[in-house]
Amino acid sequence: MDQQLRVFVTVADRQNFSRAAEELHMTQPAVSQYILSLERMIGTKLLERSNKYVRLNKAGEIVYHHAREILGLHTRMQSLVDDLMNTPSGRLTIGASYTYGEYVLPHVVAGMRQHYPAITPTITIHNSTVIAEQVANRQLDVGIVEGEYVDEKMCIEPFADDRMYLIVSPQHHLAGKEKITHADLEEETWIVREEGSGTREAAEKMFRQLEIMPSKRMEFGSTQVIKESVEAGLGITLLSYWAIRKERKLGTLVTLKVQGTPVTRNFSLLTKTNEFHTKALDIFMDLIRNHVPEGAHT
Template sequence: MDPHLRVFVTVAEKKNFSRTAEELHMTQPAVSQYIQALERTMGTKLIERNNKFVCLTKAGEIVYHHAREILGLYTHMQSLVDDLMKVASGNLSIGASYTFGEYILPQVIARLYGQYPLIQPSVTIGNTTEIAESVADRHLDVGIVEGEFNDERLNTEPFAEDWMHIIVPADHPLTRQKQVTIRDLKKENWIVREQGSGTREATEKMFKKLGFAPDHLMEFGSTQLIKESVEAGLGISFLSNWAVRKEESLGTIHLLKMEGTPIPRKFTRITQDTPFQTKALEVFINELHRLEPLFSTENLGKE
């Protein structure tokens, strides 16, 4: 691994030469020498520095972006070589959209850790767009996103089916109606996720399938906040069966039953476009497939 790139990336992220020296167990003059050597190699100044701050030049931003990718590739290469000689171990960076990451992924990691305690997982939660970009930029080894996702930069594979429900407060008037109409839904206050979220995409598809656009729409950036808002009577929403199982069992949220619902969608696994996988990633993917029976219609709504 090129130590100049490692030092440069650390300076760019720490924004401080002394903190970089501490992180890398170097002296501060040595850090400065590495940066100066890299700048001579690149033929331009990469970092602006004074007594108060350190920041990247335009050229520095370009080098930082590619240096992170180079270091990531090196680490991945080393992990693959190590895997030839050892059992599954090492770092595994996992990204997941909110529904899968908060309500399903903990089960996967618990099983994985029970069998492979030398694997060190780290988890990033974000919306579908954010996770896909992080996998494509090689900041994450694997991502699980909501919906059928395609990106020519990535390997994508739908691997499980999720079920989406219209949810209302337990004491909502619609729970007492024999038949819920599109007109009833249209006039409700809908609470939806932000653009870029797989749940928001599924919600938009549901509006289109049922043939209406809500009169009132509120956009929240958290599934938990949406659930609590529905429980408080602020509005209704459209969420995964996995996200609302606890609230439904407690009787604080009601799954509205009407023709055309619940609506299925897919969870999709995304990985970098490479034929090689670390053993840690390989066993993680195997754990995902072991959970597939939980997504069957027989288990819909079960704890």
């Protein structure tokens, strides 16, 4: 059955029996026999043939769509069995939100590469919404997202807390001030991430909790640009400790003491529900669960 489907898909892709036979290292009569056998089993013709072309008919389009899916599942099944019997290896596609992806994930991946050099990771960094969509569409094996995320078709596993602080430059008029009111914060220019970002979600949640509605905002799609802007004195922001710990040590950014802060949120591992995991994926997820960045809860 698998060979019949493989031959059928190749003929459909190449639109030619001779080219399909060449690719499959088979004779043209053998290819024709496989197609006839499949058509007899399905109970109808699947291809329109002429001297110039070979095309799928309506029934052929249905069989072609499902044949590709069946062949893909067969390949994945074989990979999982091979993986079970051998050393962890192969490609692993990982997605992460900007905060975790830029400031923590490189250290996890470095450790994995040191102990499991046969695993080849491919990293995608984007905001949490995009990462979740790519996991759902099977473009990624696993995602790491920020904040609150709910989807019954996804397996969502919180694995770490993140503390987020109000940040200003050392020269800012609020820096070092003992008592900062909510009215003070509302008057400031806030530098925020774009919609869909976990950091933006946390900031909006904080605004609601503090019952403030800042009217002056600047929106950037990069945490690094936000840090540079705050250092330059353009405004105030809310960022993860993981993103600003180096600047705090250097004294180029300082945190404000405000009631209701720091804001706490989760980082979560995201995978498709009821999907089999390769050894490589299980190893990576264990490394993530056990990795605690230095000073993460300071």
